[in-house]
Amino acid sequence: MLYSQLCETYEELEKNPSRLKKTSILSDFLTKLKNSNQAEIIYLIQGRVFPDYSEKEFGISEKLAIKALSKASGISDKLIIEKWKKLGDIGQVAEETMKNKKQGILFSHPLTVKKVLDNLKKLPELEGKGTIEKKLSLISELLTSATSKESKYLVRTLLQDLRVGVAEGVLRESIVDACFNKEKLEKEEIKKIIDGVQEAYDKSTDWKLVFEQACKGLSYLEKTSLEPGKPVKVMLFLKEDTIEKGFERVGRPCLIDFKYDGFRVMINKDEKGSIKIFTRRLDNVTAQFPDIVEFAKKYVKAKTFILDAEAVGFDPKTKIYQPFQAVSQRIKRKYHIEKLVKELPIEISVFDIIYYNGKSFLKEPYKERRKIIEKIITTSSYKIKASEAIITDNIKDAENFYKKAIAAGEEGIMMKNLEAPYKPGARVGYGIKIKPEENELDLVIIKAEYGTGKRVGWLTSYTLACRDKNKFLEIGKVSTGLKEKTELGLSFKELTKKLKPLIIKESGREVEVKPKLVVTIVYQNIQSSPTYNSGYALRFPRITRLRLDRSTSDITTLNEVEKEFERLKR
Ligand code: ATP
Numbered sequence: 001m002l003y004s005q006l007c008e009t010y011e012e013l014e015k016n017p018s019r020l021k022k023t024s025i026l027s028d029f030l031t032k033l034k035n036s037n038q039a040e041i042i043y044l045i046q047g048r049v050f051p052d053y054s055e056k057e058f059g060i061s062e063k064l065a066i067k068a069l070s071k072a073s074g075i076s077d078k079l080i081i082e083k084w085k086k087l088g089d090i091g092q093v094a095e096e097t098m099k100n101k102k103q104g105i106l107f108s109h110p111l112t113v114k115k116v117l118d119n120l121k122k123l124p125e126l127e128g129k130g131t132i133e134k135k136l137s138l139i140s141e142l143l144t145s146a147t148s149k150e151s152k153y154l155v156r157t158l159l160q161d162l163r164v165g166v167a168e169g170v171l172r173e174s175i176v177d178a179c180f181n182k183e184k185l186e187k188e189e190i191k192k193i194i195d196g197v198q199e200a201y202d203k204s205t206d207w208k209l210v211f212e213q214a215c216k217g218l219s220y221l222e223k224t225s226l227e228p229g230k231p232v233k234v235m236l237f238l239k240e241d242t243i244e245k246g247f248e249r250v251g252r253p254c255l256i257d258f259k260y261d262g263f264r265v266m267i268n269k270d271e272k273g274s275i276k277i278f279t280r281r282l283d284n285v286t287a288q289f290p291d292i293v294e295f296a297k298k299y300v301k302a303k304t305f306i307l308d309a310e311a312v313g314f315d316p317k318t319k320i321y322q323p324f325q326a327v328s329q330r331i332k333r334k335y336h337i338e339k340l341v342k343e344l345p346i347e348i349s350v351f352d353i354i355y356y357n358g359k360s361f362l363k364e365p366y367k368e369r370r371k372i373i374e375k376i377i378t379t380s381s382y383k384i385k386a387s388e389a390i391i392t393d394n395i396k397d398a399e400n401f402y403k404k405a406i407a408a409g410e411e412g413i414m415m416k417n418l419e420a421p422y423k424p425g426a427r428v429g430y431g432i433k434i435k436p437e438e439n440e441l442d443l444v445i446i447k448a449e450y451g452t453g454k455r456v457g458w459l460t461s462y463t464l465a466c467r468d469k470n471k472f473l474e475i476g477k478v479s480t481g482l483k484e485k486t487e488l489g490l491s492f493k494e495l496t497k498k499l500k501p502l503i504i505k506e507s508g509r510e511v512e513v514k515p516k517l518v519v520t521i522v523y524q525n526i527q528s529s530p531t532y533n534s535g536y537a538l539r540f541p542r543i544t545r546l547r548l549d550r551s552t553s554d555i556t557t558l559n560e561v562e563k564e565f566e567r568l569k570r
Contacts, residue, residue, distance in 0.1 A: 001036075001038060001041065001112065001113045001114075002110055002111070002112055002113070003110075003111040003112060003113050003115070003116050003146070003150055003154075004110065004111070004147065004149075004150060005113075006041065006044060006045075006113055006153075007149050007150050007152075007153050009025060009026070009029045009045075010153050010162070010164050011149070012025045013025055013026065013164040013165060013166060014163065014164045014165065017165065019169070019170060019469075022165065022166065022170045022174075023170050023173045023174050023177065024177075026045065026166065026170060026171070026174035027173075027174040027175075027177035027178045028178075029045075029174075030042070030174055030175060030177075030178035030179075030211065031178045033178075033211075034178060034179065034215050035215060038113065038114075039208045039211050039212050039215075040117055040208055041113055041117075042171075042207050042208050042211050043117075043207070043208060044113065044116070044117070044157065045164075045166055045171075046162075046166060046171070046207065047156070047157050047160060047161070047162030047164070048157075048160075049117055049120045049121050049157075050121075051204075051205060051206035051207070051208060051209070052205045052206065052207070052282065053204075053205035053206060053230050053231045053232075053282055055282070055283060055284050056124035057124055057160075058120065058123045058124060058158055058160070059123065059124065059135070060123070060135065060139070060158045060159060061501075062084075062090055062159065062504075064132065064135065064136065064139075065090060065094070065139070065155050065158055065159060066080050066081060066084065066090075066093075067136060068136055068139040068140045068143055069093070069094055069097050069098070069143060069151070069155070071136065071140040071143075072098070072101070072140045072143035072144045072146075072151075073097050073098055073100070073101035073102065073143075074101055074102030075097055075100065075101065075102065080093060080097055083096060083097065085505065085506070088504055088505040088512065089504075090155055090156070090159060090161075090504075091152040091153065091155050091156040091161070091163070092152065093155075094143075094148075094151040094152050094154070094155035094156075095148045095149060095151055095152035096148070097148075097151070098143070098146065098147070098148040098151040099148040109145060110145070111142065111145045111146050111150055115142070115145075116142060116154065119138045119139070119141060119142050120138075120157070120158070122138055123135055123138060139154075139158065142154055143155075161514070165469075165470045167469070167470065168201075171207055172194065172197050172198055172201070173194070175197055175207075175210060175211050175214050176190070176193055176194055176197055176214070178214075179211070179214040179215050180193050180214070180218075192218070193218055193221075196218050196221040196222060197210060197214055197221060199221070199222075199224070200213055200214075200221040200222075200224035202232065202233060202362075202423070202424035202425050202426075203224050203225060203226045203232065203360070203362070203424070204224050204227075204230070205230065205231060205232060205233065205282065209224070210224070225360055226306065226354065226355045226360045226362065227270075228268040228269055228270045228271075228276075228304050228305065228306050228355055229268050229270040229274065229276050230268075231266065231268075231276075231278035231282040231284070232266065232278075232306065232354065232424045233280075233282070233424045233425030234264055234266065234280045234308060234424065234425070235308075235352075235422050235423050235424060235425070235426060235427075235428065235430065235431075236425075236426065236427035236428075237414065237427065237428075237429075237430075237431040237432055237433050238427065238428070238429050238431075238432045238433075239432060239433050239434075240415075240432045240433075240434055241434070241437075242434070243395055243398045243399055243402065243415070243434060244395060245432075246398075246415040246432050246434055247393075247395070247398075247415070249415075249429050249432050250415050250416060250417040250420075250429065250430070250431065250432060251417055251418070251419070252393035253391050253392055253393035253418065254391070254392070254393070254415050254416055254417060254418055255366065255367070255370060255389055255390070255391050255415070255416045255418055256389060256390050256391075256392065256398055256401050256402075256413050256414065256415050256416070257351055257387040257388060257389035257390075257413065257414050257416070258349070258387055258388045258389075258405045258408070258410045258413060258414075259405065259410060259411045259412040259413055259414050259433055259434075259435060260310040260312045260321075260349050260387070260410055260411065261312065261321070261323060261324050261410065261411040262310045262311045262312035262313065262324055262327060262346070262349075263279065263280075263310070263311055263324060263327065263328065263331065263549045264279065264280040264308070264309070264310060264311075264549070265277050265278065265279065265285070265289075265292065265309050265310070265311050265348070266278045266279075266280075266306060266307065266308055266309075267292060267296050267300075267305075267306070267307040267309060267348070267350075268305070268306050268307075268355075269296060269297075269300070269302070269303075269304050269305050269306075270304060271303070271304055271358075273297075275292075275293045275296045275297060277289050277292050277293070279331065279549050280549060280550075280554075281549060281550070281551050283331075285331055287334075287337070288330055288331060288332075288333055288334075288337060289311070289330070289341075289346075290337065290338070290341060291341050291345065291346065291383075292311065292346070292348060295348055295380070295383045295384040296384070298378075298380075299377060299378045299379075299380050299383065299384045300376055300377055300378075300384070301375075301376045301377075301378065302356055302357055302376045303357050303358070304355065304356070304357055304358055305353060305355055305356050305357070305376070306353065306354045306355035307350050307352070307353050307373075308350070308351060308352035308353070308354065308422075309348050309349055309350040309351060309352075309387075310348070310349050310351065310387070311327065311346045311347070311348055312327070312346060312347050312348075312349065313326050313327030313330070313344050313345070313346050314345060314346070314347060314382065316342065316343065316344075316345050319382065320409070321347075321409050321410075322344070324545060325490065325545055325546070326344060327344060327346055328545075328546065328548055328549070329344070330344055330346070331548055331549060332548060345382065347381075347382050347383060347384070347385070348383070348384040348385070349384075349385055349386070349387040349388070350373050350377055350384065350385070350386050350387060351373075351386070351387040351389075351414070352366075352369060352370075352373070352422060353369050353372050353373050353376075354369070354422050354424075356372055356376075361422070362421055362422045362423075362424070363421045364421070365418060365419045365420065365421070366416055366417060366418050366419065366420050366421075366422075366430070367391075367418040367419070369422070370386075370389070373386045374386050388405075391418070398413075398415070401413060402434065406436065411435050412433060412434050412435030412436065413433070413434050413435075414431050414432070414433050414434075415431065415432050415434065416430065416431040417429075417430045417431065438522060439522060439523050439524065439525070439526075439564070439568070440520055440521065440522050440523075440544075441466070441520070441521050441523070441538075441555075441556040441560075441561070441564070442518055442519070442520050442521075442547055442550055442554060442555045442556055443464040443465060443466055443475065443518070443519060443521050443555055443556060444464070444465050444467075444472060444515045444516070444517065444518050444519075444552050444555050445462045445463065445464060445465075445499065445513060445515070445517045445519060446463055446464070446465045446472055446474065446512065446513060446515050447462070447463035447474075447510060447511065447512050447513065448460075448461065448462045448463065448499055448510070448511050448513060449461040449462075449509050449510050449511070450509040450510075450511075451492070455492060457496075458492040458493060458495075458496045459492070459495065459496045459499050459500075459511065460479050460492050460496075461477055461478070461479040462477065462478050462479065462495075462519075462543075463476075463477050464476050464477070464478055464519070464521060464538070464541070465515065465534070465555075466534055466555060466556045466557060466558050466560075466561050467552065467553075467555050467556070467557050467558065468534075468557065468558040468559075472515050472552070473532070473533050473534035473535075473558055474532040474533050474534055475532050475534045475536050475537065475538060475561065476523075476532060476537050476538040476541050477541075478519075478521060478538075478541040478542065478543055480541075480542050480543070490543060490545070490546055494546075495517075495546070498517055498546075499511075499513050499517060502514040502516050502517065515552050516552065517546070518546075518547040518548075518550040518551070518552065518554065518555055519543050519545060519546055519547060520543070520544050520545035520547055521538065521541045521542065521543060521544070522541070522542050522544050523538040523539060523540055523541040523542070524539045524540040525538075525539040525540070525568055526538060526539070526561065526564055526565045526568055527539060528565070534558055534561060536561055536562075536565060
């Protein structure tokens with residue numbers, strides 16, 4: 001297939017914000033892809049070239065993309081940067097630059113999708129001396145053959161910012177429409193197929209594989225299995241205000257366990273005995289956590305498994321549990337890991353298992369999964385244990401357990417349906433969390449402002465946004481909660497360091513940043529407000545946490561803001 005054909009689809013998708021229309025555009029495209037042996041193109045539709053579980057990255061900065069554009073167009077870096085400052089969107093910059101490319105630089109031959117895939121797939125493999133030059137040459141080779149429209153999408157893909165708005169739901173429905181003849185099917189059969197596609201994705205985290213299986217039929221989708229060593233999306237939970245409501249949601253009796261304030265890890269052991277650890281964003285953090293690897297090998301008796309657990313840091317001297325912020329620095333650490341293991345040890349509390357001794361346990365009732373956890377984990381204090389839990393149908397016992405959790409310094413409790421399966425990636429009511437009342441939202445920073453006086457040189461005021469489908473909507477500004485000094489966790493300096501590489505536009509003291517950095521905000525109230533395009537404003541917001549473990553798909557949605565607004569009005 002020619003890359004230009006794919007770009008036409010990109011363009012149509014970009015132009016049509018309606019989910020229905022997007023689904024119809026994409027299903028037409030996928031119908032053409034069926035049985036073509038080119039299912040990999042589905043990754044490009046996602047703006048990737050590898051499956052979602054893969055952590056391979058192109059490692060292309062805006063600067064390098066500009067250099068490549070300059071090389072392919074014959075236009076100087078300087079002029080391109082000026083254009084970038086004016087336009088903001090580098091894809092658009094690429095398009096305009098290539099439109100005006102110098103005479104004499106003719107494009108050689110039409111670009112094929114295969115060539116794009118080939119070159120892009122080579123990028124993450126490059127290492128060591130000369131990497132930059134090699135990357136530059138792989139990209140400029142593509143850009144030289146690309147038309148201006150193709151350049152726009154190429155550069156956006158390289159910078160992992162495709163912006164055509166194909167979310168999971170659109171992909172799922174388009175695959176169903178392309179691979180099954182819905183007109184001939186009953187409503188229930190269609191539902192079964194939609195669920196089958198979603199389940200196959202949840203188990204494999206790979207849309208290409210799902211598409212290929214869907215082309216062959218439902219029974220193939222159903223054969224997709226979990227594989228320890230390959231990350232799976234975690235199941236998420238809802239929130240309730242009271243234990244009574246909790247019981248209503250999850251049924252009686254239910255299991256109640258401590259809600260630990262750490263970060264989520266999925267611990268995998270494959271047939272070769274190799275352990276891999278993934279975060280909820282599917283990042284592989286095995287190298288950062290040799291301690292977890294050791295605990296999983298020593299204290300979990302099973303040939304293969306995928307455990308769902310919370311990692312909580314504690315002070316090695318006082319044994320006091322540390323807030324999430326303290327451990328979070330271990331997630332990204334590349335050097336001196338052993339030192340950090342000693343300074344910031346962690347304890348693992350396992351609360352679920354989804355794969356055990358060669359078999360998926362996704363569909364087993366939670367009570368059976370919990371039994372396995374208790375059977376295979378040898379409790380080892382301050383290393384690994386099953387989460388502290390009770391099973392009860394009694395409000396008094398539940399309340400006492402909640403008090404116990406708070407007294408132990410935990411965040412609260414989780415109440416879980418004993419009969420429920422595990423649904424990867426879904427925020428379902430199979431479990432709910434209860435924690436002391438605090439108004440909290442996870443939001444993403446989309447703009448920031450340089451400070452003055454003693455805060456000069458640092459970005460000190462941040463514009464926050466919630467999400468509405470693929471759009472980010474402003475909901476307030478925050479500049480408190482942070483320290484001037486670098487301390488454990490949050491400081492202006494640290495946040496500035498994290499935001500600077502994300503800057504996409506500067507005007508005066510204000511900068512616009514790529515929506516990437518997620519923070520937890522505590523606030524006093526929500527007001528309706530014409531100032532921000534979400535229609536709401538937070539009163540007295542304060543940053544309490546940097547959430548490097550969260551992506552923008554995890555942040556608070558406009559819908560949730562609306563619900564909070566209504567709740568707080570009461
Ligand atoms: P929060 O911001 O309140 O931690 P969240 O957005 O992280 O919530 P939720 O699904 O709402 O995610 O809450 C569950 C989270 O709590 C899990 O992602 C997990 O990291 C953590 N957790 C701690 N202890 C448990 C437990 N016993 N069972 C399930 N999750 C737990």
